[in-house]
Each structure stands twice: as C-alpha cells, then as structure tokens.
Amino acid sequence: MDMTFLFPVQLSLRVAALATLTSLVFGVVLGWVFHRYRFPGKELLDSILSLPMVLPPTVLGYYLIVLLGRNGFLGRWLQETFGVTLIFTWQGAVIAAAVVSFPLIFKSARAALDGVERKYEDAARTLGYPEWRVFLRVCLPLAGRGILAGTMLAFARAMGEFGATLMIAGNLPGRTQTLSLAVYSATQAGQDSLAAQLVLVISVLCTLILWVSGRLLTPRWQA
Amino acid sequence: MFVIGKTSPHKAPPAAAKHDEAATVACEISLRVRGCCSQFDLHAGFTTQSRRIALFGPSGSGKSLTLMALAGLLRPDHGTIILRGRTLFDSSRKVNVPARKRNIGMLFQDYALFPHLTVRENVAFGLKPVFGLLKAAHRERVDELLELCGLSGFAGQRPGQISGGQRQRTALARALAPNPDLLLLDEPFTALDQPLRERMRAELFDILERFDMPMVMVSHDLDDVDHFAQTLVAFGQGRVLNVIDYETRRKTESARAILDPLFLAAQKRD
Numbered sequence: 124m125d126m127t128f129l130f131p132v133q134l135s136l137r138v139a140a141l142a143t144l145t146s147l148v149f150g151v152v153l154g155w156v157f158h159r160y161r162f163p164g165k166e167l168l169d170s171i172l173s174l175p176m177v178l179p180p181t182v183l184g185y186y187l188i189v190l191l192g193r194n195g196f197l198g199r200w201l202q203e204t205f206g207v208t209l210i211f212t213w214q215g216a217v218i219a220a221a222v223v224s225f226p227l228i229f230k231s232a233r234a235a236l237d238g239v240e241r242k243y244e245d246a247a248r249t250l251g252y253p254e255w256r257v258f259l260r261v262c263l264p265l266a267g268r269g270i271l272a273g274t275m276l277a278f279a280r281a282m283g284e285f286g287a288t289l290m291i292a293g294n295l296p297g298r299t300q301t302l303s304l305a306v307y308s309a310t311q312a313g314q315d316s317l318a319a320q321l322v323l324v325i326s327v328l329c330t331l332i333l334w335v336s337g338r339l340l341t342p343r344w345q346a
Numbered sequence: 347m348f349v350i351g352k353t354s355p356h357k358a359p360p361a362a363a364k365h366d367e368a369a370t371v372a373c374e375i376s377l378r379v380r381g382c383c384s385q386f387d388l389h390a391g392f393t394t395q396s397r398r399i400a401l402f403g404p405s406g407s408g409k410s411l412t413l414m415a416l417a418g419l420l421r422p423d424h425g426t427i428i429l430r431g432r433t434l435f436d437s438s439r440k441v442n443v444p445a446r447k448r449n450i451g452m453l454f455q456d457y458a459l460f461p462h463l464t465v466r467e468n469v470a471f472g473l474k475p476v477f478g479l480l481k482a483a484h485r486e487r488v489d490e491l492l493e494l495c496g497l498s499g500f501a502g503q504r505p506g507q508i509s510g511g512q513r514q515r516t517a518l519a520r521a522l523a524p525n526p527d528l529l530l531l532d533e534p535f536t537a538l539d540q541p542l543r544e545r546m547r548a549e550l551f552d553i554l555e556r557f558d559m560p561m562v563m564v565s566h567d568l569d570d571v572d573h574f575a576q577t578l579v580a581f582g583q584g585r586v587l588n589v590i591d592y593e594t595r596r597k598t599e600s601a602r603a604i605l606d607p608l609f610l611a612a613q614k615r616d
Binding site: 240242243245246247248249250251252253256260261264265 | 417418419444445446447448449450451452454456458459460461462471472476520521524
C-alpha cells in the first residue's frame with residue numbers, strides 16, 4: 124500500500140496513543156485531586172479544565188499558537204532553552220490532541236472517583252493504608268471502569284481531532300497529516316478512493332474501540 | 347433534622363480519671379457537623395476501664411460520630427482522645443494521629459468489604475506489604491482467621507457472591523487481622539434481618555470472646571447491648587447522658603429496667 128494511505132493511519136495512531144497517555148496521567152491525577160481535596164475556586168477551575176470539550180477546536184488552536192508559537196512565551200522558552208519547536212511538527216499534533224481529549228478523562232475520572240463510596244476508603248485507612256495506597260488499591264480499581272470508558276472516548280476523540288491540529292501542526296503530507304486531515308485533503312483533491320479507504324479505516328477503528336471498551340467494562344467481580 | 351439548642355460546654359470528667367493510664371478509652375471531644383440546612387453539635391465525654399463498651403442511644407444522638415472520631419475518620423474541633431494511655435487526639439497540643447496509625451479495627455455497619463477483592467484478599471488487606479506477597483506468618487494468620495470465622499470454604503469468592511452473615515464474618519476477620527488495640531463495631535447487626543440477627547449475634551460474640559481485645563460497640567438495639575455491654579455510655583442529643591456499669595447493675599435489674607429510662611431520657615430533651 125502506498126504512503127499516502129499508510130502514513131496518515133500510522134501517524135494518527137501514534138498521535139492519538141501518545142495524546143491519550145498524556146491526558147490519562149494528567150486527567151487521573153487531577154481527577155483524584157478534585158475528588159480528594161477542597162479548595163477555593165475548585166468548581167471554577169473544573170470548568171476551565173473542561174473548556175476544551177466545548178470550545179471550538181480552532182479557538183483551542185489559537186490559544187495553543189499564542190502559548191506555543193514562536194512568539195508565545197512557552198514556545199520561545201522551549202526554543203531558547205531546548206531548541207525545540209512544536210509548531211508544524213507531529214509533536215505539536217500530540218499536544219493539540221492531548222488538550223482536546225483531556226477533559227474526557229478528567230471528567231470521567233473525577234465522576235468515577237467521586238462514585239467510590241467513602242466507606243471503602245475509610246476501611247482501607249483503618250487498616251493502615253496511607254492515602255496513595257488507598258488510591259492505588261481501592262479508588263483506582265473501583266473507579267477503573269469509568270476511567271477506562273473516558274480513556275477510550277479520549278482516544279477516539281484524539282483520533283478524530285482536526286481543527287486544533289490543523290492550526291498548530293498544519294496539514295503537511297508525510298509529516299503532520301493525520302488521518303482526519305488526509306480525508307479532508309483527499310476529498311478536496313478529488314481522490315475519492317483514497318478518501319473512502321481512510322474513512323473506512325477510521326470508522327472500523329472507532330467501532331472496534333467502542334466495542335472493546337464495552338467488553339472490558341464489565342467488571343470481573345460482577346458475576 | 348437535628349435541632350440543637352445552645353452549645354453548653356460538656357461537664358468535664360474528674361481530672362484524675364482523664365489522665366488515667368489504665369483507662370481503655372478516655373474521650374472528651376466536641377465537634378460540629380454542618381449539613382446544608384442544619385448543624386449538629388456533639389459533646390461527648392466519657393472515661394472507662396471496661397473492655398466492652400456500648401455506646402447506646404437513639405439515632406442522631408451522636409454515638410456513631412463519636413465512633414468515627416475514635417477511629418480517626420472524623421476530626422473533632424476540640425478535645426482529647428486517649429486510648430490505653432496513648433494520646434490519639436489532643437487539640438490543645440495539636441496531636442491528631444491519622445486513622446492508619448491508630449491501630450484501631452473497625453467493623454463497618456454495612457461491612458464496606460472491597461467488592462473487587464476476594465474474601466481472602468479482603469481479610470489479608472491490612473497485612474499486605476507495599477510490595478510483594480504476604481509474609482508466611484501473615485499468611486498463616488489469614489488462614490487461621492478464615493478458619494475461625496468459618497470462611498475457609500468461601501475464601502476465593504467475592505463479597506457479592508456470599509451471604510450477609512458470611513460478609514459480616516469476613517469484615518470481622520478483616521478488622522481483626524492486623525491485631526488492633528481496639529475494635530470498633532458500628533451497629534453490627536442492623537444490616538441483617540431479624541432471625542439471622544439472633545444467630546449472628548451469638549456467632550460474633552463467640553468469635554470475639556477468643557480475642558482479648560477491648561471493644562466499643564455502637565447500637566440502638568436493646569438485645570445487642572444486653573448481650574455485649576460491660577459498660578454502657580448512654581447518648582442523647584449529642585451528649586453523654588450517663589455512664590453505667592451495666593454488668594453490675596444487670597445482676598439485680600432487668601435489661602429493660604436499665605435501658606428504657608435511658609431511651610426516655612434521650613428523647614425527653616427534644
């Protein structure tokens with residue numbers, strides 16, 4: 124198969140996997156902080172962290188360029204300190220996809236952790252467990268379903284990311300052109316069979332994700 | 347809804363008793379719990395050398411909150427908690443030993459068994475090291491407890507697959523496994539229906555008798571208290587109304603003669 128087809132597919136999988144991993148770590152940790160602690164401005168911060176879910180992707184792209192672009196304060200610092208540029212790179216696409224998929228994991232992790240009844244945590248505490256072990260041995264297994272569901276959705280969302288990716292990473296064939304961007308370009312260029320192949324791949328992949336997550340979701344202790 | 351009058355300070359027990367090293371539990375706490383539209387003030391003070399203490403009173407009298415405070419799951423606003431000479435909480439000296447370091451076992455009202463773990467994993471939970479497997483001695487202890495509580499045949503099952511009575515015994519074995527200094531029992535039989543309750547009460551106390559361990563039980567059930575209590579701490583409206591040497595009085599009086607007036611007293615102040 125030719126690279127016009129294979130490259131976008133493998134790039135999308137790589138970008139989505141790395142983005143999901145990143146937002147999984149941040150989402151679960153922040154979800155736990157929000158579950159465990161009370162602090163002023165908590166709900167406001169929750170709303171801000173959830174913004175990427177509702178804002179137009181182009182707006183996110185704009186924010187990311189302001190932040191990470193050559194004149195953005197983080198972008199300039201990265202450039203001067205490490206010589207790293209994120210604009211028009213596939214790593215930039217990872218960041219765009221991570222930001223977009225983060226709220227899906229954060230929200231579901233917080234809800235799932237809040238859904239773990241306090242008595243289980245208390246029982247672990249009276250049995251000598253410090254907070255981090257309570258989290259690992261009680262909260263995480265009991266909230267795992269919800270977190271996994273959020274992760275699956277996040278992966279699918281990262282696969283389909285278009286707007287923010289286009290703005291920060293561009294649409295460079297063979298470099299930053301992900302599957303969803305390739306579908307757009309192929310359609311624009313009248314390459315109908317390529318577009319159809321790509322559409323088929325992403326449709327099958329997303330169906331597979333939803334099906335597998337549905338099967339994984341049945342907890343083993345519910346006989 | 348709790349209706350609370352003014353927050354008069356609770357009468358402090360004699361200073362000598364407060365610092366008595368031999369006391370099983372010396373507790374003198376006050377705390378305020380705020381709900382959305384009400385608040386509840388608890389001022390609980392009692393000192394006893396008894397090894398089987400029943401906190402008795404109607405619902406909403408503060409006995410369960412007191413138990414939570416003893417376990418370290420609820421932080422009182424003021425006061426002291428001294429357990430067998432060890433200060434667990436002292437607001438004036440800013441001492442607050444966290445629950446995990448109190449070495450107090452707790453049997454929760456609806457057991458709070460970990461649904462994702464087997465009976466055996468539940469019992470072994472408090473003995474489990476951070477990394478690796480249980481030590482051989484701990485494995486033996488788990489086996490002994492499973493045997494003692496009649497759970498050997500269900501060790502591989504999950505809490506969702508066993509009966510209410512088996513669940514309770516699992517929770518008991520789990521609480522006893524780390525060999526706590528004190529065992530707390532929160533309304534241990536309310537989750538069971540009446541005929542089973544009688545049997546479980548006998549079974550539970552039978553098991554507990556083999557452990558030389560001081561216990562504090564919260565209950566509003568006359569039969570529970572009558573079977574269990576050596577000393578009775580009667581609660582009402584967030585106060586300790588009376589501390590009674592139940593075992594001694596029971597020799598000459600019927601259970602109802604002792605307990606009924608306490609219930610009435612607890613309700614009178616409404």
